[in-house]
Amino acid sequence: MDVISVIRTKRDKGELSPEQIDWVIDAYTRGVVADEQMSALAMAILLNGMNRTEIARWTAAMIASGERMNFDALSRPTADKHSTGGVGDKITLPLAPLVAACGAAVPQLSGRGLGHTGGTLDKLESIPGWRALLSNEEMLHVLDTTGAVICAAGDGLAPADKKLYALRDVTGTVEAIPLIASSIMSKKIAEGTGSLVLDVKVGTGAFMKNIEDARELARTMVGLGTDSGVKTVALLTDMSTPLGLTAGNALEVRESVEVLAGGGPKDVVDLTIALAAEMLAAAGIKDADPAKALADGSAMDVWRRMIAAQGGDPDATLPVAREQHVVTAPSTGVLTRLDAYDIGIAAWRLGAGRARKEDPVQAGAGVELHAKPGDTVTAGQPLLTLHTDTPEKFDYALKSLSEAWDIAPEGTAFTPNPIVLDRIA
Numbered sequence: 001m002d003v004i005s006v007i008r009t010k011r012d013k014g015e016l017s018p019e020q021i022d023w024v025i026d027a028y029t030r031g032v033v034a035d036e037q038m039s040a041l042a043m044a045i046l047l048n049g050m051n052r053t054e055i056a057r058w059t060a061a062m063i064a065s066g067e068r069m070n071f072d073a074l075s076r077p078t079a080d081k082h083s084t085g086g087v088g089d090k091i092t093l094p095l096a097p098l099v100a101a102c103g104a105a106v107p108q109l110s111g112r113g114l115g116h117t118g119g120t121l122d123k124l125e126s127i128p129g130w131r132a133l134l135s136n137e138e139m140l141h142v143l144d145t146t147g148a149v150i151c152a153a154g155d156g157l158a159p160a161d162k163k164l165y166a167l168r169d170v171t172g173t174v175e176a177i178p179l180i181a182s183s184i185m186s187k188k189i190a191e192g193t194g195s196l197v198l199d200v201k202v203g204t205g206a207f208m209k210n211i212e213d214a215r216e217l218a219r220t221m222v223g224l225g226t227d228s229g230v231k232t233v234a235l236l237t238d239m240s241t242p243l244g245l246t247a248g249n250a251l252e253v254r255e256s257v258e259v260l261a262g263g264g265p266k267d268v269v270d271l272t273i274a275l276a277a278e279m280l281a282a283a284g285i286k287d288a289d290p291a292k293a294l295a296d297g298s299a300m301d302v303w304r305r306m307i308a309a310q311g312g313d314p315d316a317t318l319p320v321a322r323e324q325h326v327v328t329a330p331s332t333g334v335l336t337r338l339d340a341y342d343i344g345i346a347a348w349r350l351g352a353g354r355a356r357k358e359d360p361v362q363a364g365a366g367v368e369l370h371a372k373p374g375d376t377v378t379a380g381q382p383l384l385t386l387h388t389d390t391p392e393k394f395d396y397a398l399k400s401l402s403e404a405w406d407i408a409p410e411g412t413a414f415t416p417n418p419i420v421l422d423r424i425a
């Protein structure tokens, strides 16, 4: 095998053979294929695509690059959820303990934020003492004793994807459906979950800007999971506006705790319950009522045990940013658009996100929303509050908000998008 012939095959719109795929993934993981060669191949894949056979083999080769976990010893069925990423997407925080409270084991290997999308681990790290890095034994122990664990994936899980994802991130090759699908599913299949619910985000704040691309990504991932024996279902959900009323690490933890306490914004509650119902059905758990488990405090009990088992103090005061800046509505009328991407960029610029993997994040930074599309607003009322420890960033953040909303004349009829747009099984 030589890498140049593999690159040429895809550059010339050919089909990669199983042997070419196995070899190139293994050789790249071992450092025999160089980053610049893999970048050329990733760009050829982005431009010319891969068929289902190639994507399945590519995924299998990435799984084979590392270890596979196994949860067979647990007494409960396993159910996991993966979101393709969005703004204000804190759903994993209430969802994992909720589904555990209803009888499943939830091994939630999560990631950090990059660019305008937030990361679950960054959010949880704003809880004093909480640890994202667990050994496999610690992870199994937390899962077994509390029913849910949210932690970082170990280095041994799909190492080919770790290397390739970091490369794609700096070579403009993230947005390729075959590469996104194989990246996500290799980690989920290697993780060993019995069932998986995918939350495929659609809209300005998501990777997939339109519903057709999102359907294609969802169908590809559902096919990969099903073929590997993982019961997989996808919901396509709206990401044209941020989820809930907060985007930022500690701000989103606070909102998640409100949901676990039986309150919280309606869109966050509705999506949490919709995903919980899908996870429980996929895990074969009947007769559980996620709405009841939120209302009666049993999900909150699991949350408190899960946070404490990972070193966190569930009663600790969450960090608050040192400075705030209020943005007011310029006119009276109906808010018809509050753009997820623009809000995500503002939160990132305020310090909630990172530009490079190794950058620190500010726990208290982010954006708080005081209105959502469909609400009537009055000129001069607070629309957003920006939070940061570094007030010199306000101007830069405000620039990303210059076209972030539309306000239509009072009385304009407007129906916001439903949160769940489609389901692919």
Ligand code: URA
Pocket (backbone or CB within 6 Å): 084, 085, 165, 174, 179, 180, 181, 183, 184
């Ligand atoms: N998340 C992943 O894990 N991989 C991708 O390629 C995109 C999002």
